[in-house]
Amino acid sequence: xxxxxxxxxxxxxxxxxxxxxxxxxxxxxxxxxxxxxxxxxxxxxxxxxxxxxxxxxxxxxxxxxxxxxxxxxxxxxxxxxxxxxxxxxxxx
Amino acid sequence: xxxxxxxxxxxxxxxxxxxxxxxxxxxxxxxxxxxxxxxxxxxxxxxxxxxxxxxxxxxxxxxxxxxxxxxxxxxxxxxxxxxxxxxxxxxxxxxxxxxxxxxxxxxxxxxxxxxxxxxxxxxxxxxxxxxxxxxxxxxxxxxxxxxxxxxxxxxxxxxxxxxxxxxxxxxxxxxxxxxxxxxxxxxxxxxxxxxxxxxxxxxxxxxxxxxxxxxxxxxxxxxxxxxxxxxxxxxxxxxxxxxxxxxxxxxxxxxxxxxxxxxxxxxxxxxxxxxxxxxxxxxxxxxxxxxxxxxxxxxxxxxxxxxxxxxxxxxxxxxxxxxxxxxxxxxxxxxxxxxxxxxxxxxxxxxxxxxxxxxxxxxxxxxxxxxxxxxxxxxxxxxxxxxxxxxxxxxxxxxxxxxxxxxxxx
Amino acid sequence: xxxxxxxxxxxxxxxxxxxxxxxxxxxxxxxxxxxxxxxxxxxxxxxxxxxxxxxxxxxxxxxxxxxxxxxxxxxxxxxxxxxxxxxxxxxxxxxxxxxxxxxxxxxxxxxxxxxxxxxxxxxxxxxxxxxxxxxxxxxxxxxxxxxxxxxxxxxxxxxxxxxxxxxxxxxxxxxxxxxxxxxxxxxxx
Numbered sequence: 001x002x003x004x005x006x007x008x009x010x011x012x013x014x015x016x017x018x019x020x021x022x023x024x025x026x027x028x029x030x031x032x033x034x035x036x037x038x039x040x041x042x043x044x045x046x047x048x049x050x051x052x053x054x055x056x057x058x059x060x061x062x063x064x065x066x067x068x069x070x071x072x073x074x075x076x077x078x079x080x081x082x083x084x085x086x087x088x089x090x091x092x
Numbered sequence: 093x094x095x096x097x098x099x100x101x102x103x104x105x106x107x108x109x110x111x112x113x114x115x116x117x118x119x120x121x122x123x124x125x126x127x128x129x130x131x132x133x134x135x136x137x138x139x140x141x142x143x144x145x146x147x148x149x150x151x152x153x154x155x156x157x158x159x160x161x162x163x164x165x166x167x168x169x170x171x172x173x174x175x176x177x178x179x180x181x182x183x184x185x186x187x188x189x190x191x192x193x194x195x196x197x198x199x200x201x202x203x204x205x206x207x208x209x210x211x212x213x214x215x216x217x218x219x220x221x222x223x224x225x226x227x228x229x230x231x232x233x234x235x236x237x238x239x240x241x242x243x244x245x246x247x248x249x250x251x252x253x254x255x256x257x258x259x260x261x262x263x264x265x266x267x268x269x270x271x272x273x274x275x276x277x278x279x280x281x282x283x284x285x286x287x288x289x290x291x292x293x294x295x296x297x298x299x300x301x302x303x304x305x306x307x308x309x310x311x312x313x314x315x316x317x318x319x320x321x322x323x324x325x326x327x328x329x330x331x332x333x334x335x336x337x338x339x340x341x342x343x344x345x346x347x348x349x350x351x352x353x354x355x356x357x358x359x360x361x362x363x364x365x366x367x368x369x370x371x372x373x374x375x376x377x378x379x380x381x382x383x384x385x386x387x388x389x390x391x392x393x394x395x396x397x398x399x400x401x402x403x404x405x406x407x408x409x410x411x412x413x414x415x416x417x418x419x420x421x422x423x424x425x426x427x428x429x430x431x432x433x434x435x436x437x438x439x440x441x442x443x444x445x446x447x448x449x450x451x452x453x454x455x456x457x458x459x460x461x462x463x464x465x466x467x468x469x470x471x472x473x474x475x476x477x478x479x480x481x482x483x484x485x486x487x488x489x490x491x492x493x494x495x496x497x498x499x500x501x502x
Numbered sequence: 503x504x505x506x507x508x509x510x511x512x513x514x515x516x517x518x519x520x521x522x523x524x525x526x527x528x529x530x531x532x533x534x535x536x537x538x539x540x541x542x543x544x545x546x547x548x549x550x551x552x553x554x555x556x557x558x559x560x561x562x563x564x565x566x567x568x569x570x571x572x573x574x575x576x577x578x579x580x581x582x583x584x585x586x587x588x589x590x591x592x593x594x595x596x597x598x599x600x601x602x603x604x605x606x607x608x609x610x611x612x613x614x615x616x617x618x619x620x621x622x623x624x625x626x627x628x629x630x631x632x633x634x635x636x637x638x639x640x641x642x643x644x645x646x647x648x649x650x651x652x653x654x655x656x657x658x659x660x661x662x663x664x665x666x667x668x669x670x671x672x673x674x675x676x677x678x679x680x681x682x683x684x685x686x687x688x689x690x691x
Contacts (some may be wrong), residue, residue: 099524210540211540267540268535268563269524269535269536270535364563365563370561371561450540452565455562
């Protein structure tokens, strides 16, 4: 971790850098969620529940899309999906 | 709204101080003896005399949490508490400092239980001295109102950005009616500009607050707090000077010296006991005694420079504390002793615990303390602490005859 | 400095009386302090309230131990507590009662006693009921006469600016009590 002097640090720890530039936590995953779009009813519950905001709604195609750069594989989306459309598969 | 003189309780004066400071969010939770503060504020808001959001929360911890979140969006906030309520907020008190949020709260100084007590004692706010909150102690209702306005100004200074606690004694101020001058709102607006922080929650400028920091950099963030607290001393002096220029009331800075010219012995105190001590000093001076009084207005940041200066001019310092901390002497005694250690000046010092748990402090009690200090100093008495008016062995007694004979030593 | 102690029962307005007196005195340029006995209170329990009045700034912030005046708003308190505790030797006890001086002297030991039937005056002016008469404004009117340290006009102004309702009735009660109160001193009136 880089050493900053007390003059360099901000007033209080604030993260202003958008997450694209930070370390991709997707590397932490052991299992990855996979959506079966035939079963998916577009209720958006998975999007709502993702604790990492790693699922986005593709407005054009009208589907939930998982961002595997940041998905940590917690499995909450699979647990909450009312149609069991999401399965957790072992990461290879 | 032009200035006007009203007869108000300390709590009502506090509510006026809040109203004049124009906060945008008030978090409200009741506790004796501060409850009427938030009740008066509710009336002001209901009447349209204060434009603020009023959040009734479920505990004091939530009250400060609500203020922290609101302050983080870039608005001025306020809450009030006392005793166990302040203790319950403790975790959030640390947060407000680390997050550098200039929240101002009022704490009605009330004893900690058990034994259960609703009466005046400073242990509640003193217990929070390590957090990094600035602390001021009011002597009368006027000062509470004025301290509120001064506190927002100092806290919100970009070089400070630390929260402030305005302390008022339970009942002696909260429930006692005195004459209070309500300042002109326009003058307050001139003295206290709108709150404009550098960083705040904004959906158009997303940021994360309160992030994890490794040991590599934590010290540096905390050093900034230390520096801010140190810089605050001069900011306070300046804010008090400006206050006098605009409103005409003189508060002298972090400390006020009363009749210390030519004094051999000085008494030190905080809060309402200072007011009673002024009368005691007046009477002693008219009897020819060379005694003065030092009022500690700000306990944090600690006014070490003022004490180093006073110590050079006196033979003894009698430290009256309405709080008993455990382990070794009282808070003021320890801080003064610490401040004097690196210097060559070491006047005789003695610690007096008085008024604990709301026990009344009379003019006679303070005169007794003075006679004890004077005699102890002359004899170089090794006894370092006196328990004034304690019932039982080891107490410093204050019987009328002993005080009149000036023989108040063990 | 003049120190006054009020005795009443919770809910009778003793604290309000102590405050109104302070407000009235402040109109006359005096410095004032008023506070209730610091403690938990409930309706019907004895309540003590205090007022300090001085020409110069009041510095002392401790309780009142030797009042110059004691005001008893509820006569039933005379047999319940020692209302004259600490009263200065030339201090005055002002009591709300319909009884005569001889009966009162059996219960109260003081050199100077003032009596006024504030309950009767309050009820005649429609202030409260016989069980719960609102006697505070009447007693303040009587106090103005007895002490001479605050004028009836100031008391009436304090009522006008602070009474939530029945301002005229309260002012009238104060005036009637002012006129009706009788002072009895040891060794002549």
